[in-house]
Amino acid sequence: EPEVTQTPSHQVTQMGQEVILRCVPISNHLYFYWYRQILGQKVEFLVSFYNNEISEKSEIFDDQFSVERPDGSNFTLKIRSTKLEDSAMYFCASNNRDSNSPLHFGNGTRLTVT
Amino acid sequence: AQKVTQAQTEISVVEKEDVTLDCVYETRDTTYYLFWYKQPPSGELVFLIRRNSFDEQNEISGRYSWNFQKSTSSFNFTITASQVVDSAVYFCALSEAANQAGTALIFGKGTTLSVSS
Numbered sequence: 001e002p003e004v005t006q007t008p009s010h011q012v013t014q015m016g017q018e019v020i021l022r023c024v025p026i027s028n029h030l031y032f033y034w035y036r037q038i039l040g041q042k043v044e045f046l047v048s049f050y051n052n053e054i055s056e057k058s059e060i061f062d063d064q065f066s067v068e069r070p071d072g073s074n075f076t077l078k079i080r081s082t083k084l085e086d087s088a089m090y091f092c093a094s095n096n097r098d099s100n101s102p103l104h105f106g107n108g109t110r111l112t113v114t
Numbered sequence: 115a116q117k118v119t120q121a122q123t124e125i126s127v128v129e130k131e132d133v134t135l136d137c138v139y140e141t142r143d144t145t146y147y148l149f150w151y152k153q154p155p156s157g158e159l160v161f162l163i164r165r166n167s168f169d170e171q172n173e174i175s176g177r178y179s180w181n182f183q184k185s186t187s188s189f190n191f192t193i194t195a196s197q198v199v200d201s202a203v204y205f206c207a208l209s210e211a212a213n214q215a216g217t218a219l220i221f222g223k224g225t226t227l228s229v230s231s
Contacts, residue, residue: 035219043151043159043205045218056218091159102149103219105159 002026006092006106013082013113021077021109023092032075033093033103034067036060043091049075082113116141118208118222126228127196135191135225137206143167148182148189149207149219159205165189196229203227 005024013019025032034046047057049067066078075094079086089110093103117140127133139148150162163173165182173180177194193200203224209217 033218042223043207043219043221045220048218058218089157102161102164104161105151107156107158110157 004106010110023075025094029094034077035091037089087113120222120225122225124226132194137189139208143210147209151205153203201229
């Protein structure tokens with residue numbers, strides 16, 4: 001069964017550094033998402049992306065964050081200048097044209113900012 | 115405003131017991147979707163079920179069953195004859211259909227289920 005793939009599984013970075021989290025959504029999906037889960041807390045929506053532009057974003061997704069689909073398969077989340085509070089698990093997800101079809105989540109990237 | 119409440123933070127049961135995880139939601143939309151996801155200790159999010167607001171039929175899938183009641187804005191999840199492998203965090207989530215694309219899922223805080231042998 002096709003799946004969403006995220007790399008790396010764990011990334012450690014120093015405060016103030018830029019980090020790029022990578023995702024390969026399921027190939028025939030058109031909607032892409034990033035969610036965040038701070039350790040022990042709920043999963044929070046960051047941003048959705050469709051047709052090469054952001055379709056919705058939360059208040060968490062400030063100017064420090066950006067998303068990009070640099071080619072036909074990858075979907076990236078960039079954090080420009082990481083802060084300690086950015087430490088979390090970041091999940092990428094995708095779904096197809098029925099925008100309320102189930103989200104297929106990747107296994108997540110655990111970001112640790114030191 | 116949309117909101118999902120999972121009042122049970124942690125539940126501990128012994129194998130073979132039945133357990134019900136509660137979920138109460140708030141939304142102003144008449145069309146919406148409800149979901150349950152499982153997050154095992156390995157951390158991934160596993161889709162379990164989606165239910166739309168017009169379908170109040172209860173659903174059963176093996177040992178899992180879901181009870182959707184619009185009158186009480188609840189979408190409860192029952193595991194029958196629980197097993198150790200059911201130990202995980204379970205999230206209830208809501209999606210409003212107002213957005214045409216990229217609809218955000220709003221998650222509850224999750225219920226940690228521990229099943230001991």
